[in-house]
Structure formats: C-alpha cells, structure tokens
Amino acid sequence: MEYYNLKICGLKRQLPIVPLGPKLKIASFNLLGDGELVEKVADDLVKKLKEIDFDYLVGPEVKVVPLIQVLAKKLNKPRYVILRKNIMGYMTKPVSNKSKPTLVLNGPDAEILKEKKVVIVDDVVSTGRTIRVVQEMMKIVGAEVVGAVAVFKQGEKEEEIEVPFFFLGVLPLFKS
Amino acid sequence: MEYYNLKICGLKRQLPIVPLGPKLKIASFNLLGDGELVEKVADDLVKKLKEIDFDYLVGPEVKVVPLIQVLAKKLNKPRYVILRKNIMGYMTKPVSNKSKPTLVLNGPDAEILKEKKVVIVDDVVSTGRTIRVVQEMMKIVGAEVVGAVAVFKQGEKEEEIEVPFFFLGVLPLFKS
Numbered sequence: 001m002e003y004y005n006l007k008i009c010g011l012k013r014q015l016p017i018v019p020l021g022p023k024l025k026i027a028s029f030n031l032l033g034d035g036e037l038v039e040k041v042a043d044d045l046v047k048k049l050k051e052i053d054f055d056y057l058v059g060p061e062v063k064v065v066p067l068i069q070v071l072a073k074k075l076n077k078p079r080y081v082i083l084r085k086n087i088m089g090y091m092t093k094p095v096s097n098k099s100k101p102t103l104v105l106n107g108p109d110a111e112i113l114k115e116k117k118v119v120i121v122d123d124v125v126s127t128g129r130t131i132r133v134v135q136e137m138m139k140i141v142g143a144e145v146v147g148a149v150a151v152f153k154q155g156e157k158e159e160e161i162e163v164p165f166f167f168l169g170v171l172p173l174f175k176s
Numbered sequence: 177m178e179y180y181n182l183k184i185c186g187l188k189r190q191l192p193i194v195p196l197g198p199k200l201k202i203a204s205f206n207l208l209g210d211g212e213l214v215e216k217v218a219d220d221l222v223k224k225l226k227e228i229d230f231d232y233l234v235g236p237e238v239k240v241v242p243l244i245q246v247l248a249k250k251l252n253k254p255r256y257v258i259l260r261k262n263i264m265g266y267m268t269k270p271v272s273n274k275s276k277p278t279l280v281l282n283g284p285d286a287e288i289l290k291e292k293k294v295v296i297v298d299d300v301v302s303t304g305r306t307i308r309v310v311q312e313m314m315k316i317v318g319a320e321v322v323g324a325v326a327v328f329k330q331g332e333k334e335e336e337i338e339v340p341f342f343f344l345g346v347l348p349l350f351k352s
Contacts, residue, residue, distance in 0.1 A: 001268060016268050016284075028266040033285060035245055036254035062238050062260075066245035069211055073246075078212035084238075090204040092177060092192050108192075109209060 008151075008169055009040035017174060025174040029152060031123050032063045041151050041168065042070040045121075048166045049075060052147050055116040056081055058138070060103060060130055064123045067151070071121065081109045081118075083137060097136050101129075105137060113143040120145060120163075124171065126154040128161045135162070184327075184345055185216035193350060201350040205328060207299050208239045217327050217344065218246040221297075224342050225251060228323050231292040232257055234314070236279060236306055240299045243327070247297065257285045257294075259313060273312050277305075281313060289319040296321060296339075300347065302330035304337045311338070 002017040004027035013034075015027040031038055049057075049071065057080040059068050065082055072080045083103040087094045093107030105113075120134050131148050138145050147164045155173040178193040180203035189210075191203040207214055225233075225247065233256040235244050241258060248256045259279040263270045269283030281289075296310050307324050314321050323340045331349040 018266065018268065020265070028268075030266050030282070032241070032258050033256050034254075035248040035256055038245060039249060062241065062258075065208070065238065065241045069214060069242035069245055070249075072211040073215060078210075080209050080211055082208050082238075089196070090192075090194065090206050092194065092204075106206070 004172065006171075009037070009044055011037055011040055013037065015171075023176055025176070026154060027171050027174075029124055029171060030063060031067055031151065032065075035066070038066045038070055042067060042074055044168055045071060045149055045151075045166075046074045048149060049119065052119055052164075053117065054119045054146050056113060056118045056143075057121050058083065058113070058118045058134060058143075059121040060134060061085060064121055067123065068121050079112065081105070081113060083134060095137075095141060097133060097140060099133060099136060101133060103133055103137050105141060110141040113138065113141045116143050117146045118143045120148040122148070122150045124152045124154050125150040125161075125165075125167065131161050131165075180348065182347075185213070185220055187213055187216055189213065191347075199352055201352070202330060203347050203350075205300055205347060206239060207243055207327065208241075211242065214242045214246055218243060218250055220344055221247060221325055221327075221342075222250045224325060225295065228295055228340075229293065230295045230322050232289060232294045232319075233297050234259065234289070234294045234310060234319075235297040236310060237261060240297055243299065244297050255288065257281065257289060259310060271313075271317060273309060273316060275309060275312060277309060279309055279313050281317060286317040289314065289317045292319050293322045294319045296324040298324070298326045300328045300330050301326040301337075301341075301343065307337050307341075 003014040006013045018028045091106045095105045095110040150167040152171045154171045179190040182189045267282045271281045271286040326343040328347045329343045330347045
C-alpha cells in the first residue's frame with residue numbers, strides 16, 4: 001500500500017492511495033471516525049463561515065455528517081439538514097430529485113429550508129457533481145444556496161460550481 | 177399526521193407517529209440534523225460513559241454518527257469507529273460479517289480495535305438486533321464489548337443484550 005503524507009490544520013495523516021479507475025489513483029481522505037481532525041477542520045472552516053450570512057448548513061450523508069454537527073454547534077445553529085441517499089422509514093412526505101445521484105430530504109426538513117439561505121458542506125469536491133445535485137435539491141425545496149465549503153478540492157481542475165466556493169486544501173490526483 | 181410529545185434533557189420535540197407494520201406504529205425519533213438535541217443527549221450520556229473503562233466508541237451509520245462525534249470529543253477520545261452498511265471506495269481490506277444486517281469495517285479501523293475495549297452507541301434500540309450484529313463484528317476483529325448505550329429503548333420488552341446496557345429514556349409502541 002502506498003500512502004500520501006497529508007498535513008492539515010497542524011495534524012499529520014497518512015492517506016492510502018487507492019485506484020479510482022484504470023489510469024487514476026487518489027489519496028483517500030476520510031473524516032468519519034477521526035474526531036480530532038473534524039474538530040480542527042471545523043475551527044478553520046468556521047472562520048470562513050462567519051463571513052457568510054446564512055440560515056442552515058446542508059450536506060450529503062455520511063462522511064461529512066460529523067463535521068456539519070460540529071460546525072453547527074460552533075456557529076450557534078441548533079439545526080442543520082442532511083440529505084440522505086434513500087427514502088428512510090422515519091421520513092414523512094420525503095422529497096427527492098430526478099437526476100443522479102439520488103438525494104432525499106425528509107418532508108419536515110424540506111419545509112424548514114423553504115425561502116432560507118443555505119451553505120452546502122462537503123468533505124472532498126472533485127467534479128463538483130454532488131454540490132450540483134444538492135443545489136438542484138435546494139431549488140426543488142425553494143432554498144437559496146449562498147455558498148459551498150469543503151475540506152478539500154481533489155485535483156487542480158477548475159470545479160464547475162456556480163456559488164462562492166471555499167476549501168481548506170487540495171488533494172493530489174495520481175495519473176499513470 | 178399524529179405526533180408524540182417528547183420531553184428529553186430539558187428539550188421538547190414532536191415525533192411523528194409512523195406505521196412499522198399493519199398493527200404497529202412507533203414514535204419516530206431522529207437525531208440527524210438536530211444538533212441542539214445531540215449536544216444535550218451527549219451531556220447526559222457522558223456522565224454514564226465516564227464510569228466505564230474503555231478505549232473506543234463504536235456505532236453503526238448514519239443517524240447516531242453526530243452523537244458519537246460529540247461524545248468522543250467530550251470524553252477526550254480522538255478516534256471512534258463507524259460501521260458502514262456497504263463496502264465503500266475509500267476502504268482498504270474491509271472486514272464484514274456473515275449475518276444480516278451486513279456491517280462493514282474499514283481494514284485500518286478493524287486493526288485499531290484489536291484487543292481493545294469498546295462501547296457500542298446507538299440512537300434507538302428496539303429488538304437489540306443492531307447491537308448484536310455490532311457485537312458479532314467486534315468478535316470478528318478481536319475487540320471486547322464492555323457496554324452499550326442508547327438514547328432510547330423502544331417498547332417495554334426486555335431487550336436481549338449480553339453486555340451492560342444503559343439508555344436515557346423509553347419510546348412508546350402503539351399497537352392496534
């Protein structure tokens with residue numbers, strides 16, 4: 001196993017380099033379970049988020065969920081909204097999009113976002129597809145996306161994101 | 177829509193009552209997105225967890241993830257372990273169980289749990305099946321389960337859990 005030595009927010013992590021296709025490898029970054037890193041990353045993202053006027057943080061399940069919980073607390077926001085990948089048993093009047101990947105909002109979550117300003121949070125943004133699908137969902141429920149933040153951008157390619165986008169660092173792509 | 181009026185940790189929430197089968201309804205409790213409630217619940221669970229000598233908190237994705245992040249921080253544990261439902265692209269040498277529901281551990285997570293003491297965290301425990309499957313996974317990776325905590329037990333039936341089990345409250349079942 002090859003590793004990429006990451007330095008971020010004063011911490012060091014060894015990221016496994018994993019194949020993403022026949023000619024592409026990525027340094028695989030995972031916040032889930034790394035509570036110490038979540039806290040440090042949140043401290044840095046909060047500085048940027050305090051500059052934005054918004055109502056709710058929103059993001060896709062699962063890996064970015066701990067970060068959004070911690071960001072919400074540090075920003076004194078009692079509620080945030082997680083977009084699920086499937087309709088779940090606990091949901092009432094779920095709302096979904098038509099394009100892929102499918103995302104689902106619980107009905108009451110869709111309701112509280114109506115006419116509200118939201119910031120999208122993700123862990124790693126590469127093609128920007130997840131951000132665009134979350135944007136599509138926000139349009140469906142009538143929320144205004146005023147910004148997007150991520151821990152990392154993956155690769156140097158300019159992402160196609162239509163809202164102000166902020167990230168802490170860049171993860172390399174390895175092409176062969 | 178009928179609701180159940182919940183009081184917990186000084187907060188009030190209206191839980192939708194949803195069908196779980198032809199003759200059973202439950203009050204549906206969801207921590208995901210309710211950052212304020214996660215913090216309050218964590219404060220109460222931390223008091224109990226401080227009495228237990230353990231190394232890692234472990235739990236299944238997704239709804240309990242924010243709670244485990246906050247508990248780990250309050251208990252000064254830099255790492256915790258989330259069991260996924262599927263093998264994910266970021267994983268190296270994933271470890272899985274044979275019974276249902278399937279749970280998956282990333283190889284490095286399985287490695288750090290070896291010969292360690294763990295406490296299982298869940299949001300709502302009804303039949304205790306999830307706890308038992310997590311216990312099975314801990315046996316596979318060589319970890320010792322020294323306890324289990326949940327926010328709620330659902331129903332009055334005695335759960336079949338072989339380790340010390342602590343919960344904050346009981347959620348009702350509605351039979352017709």
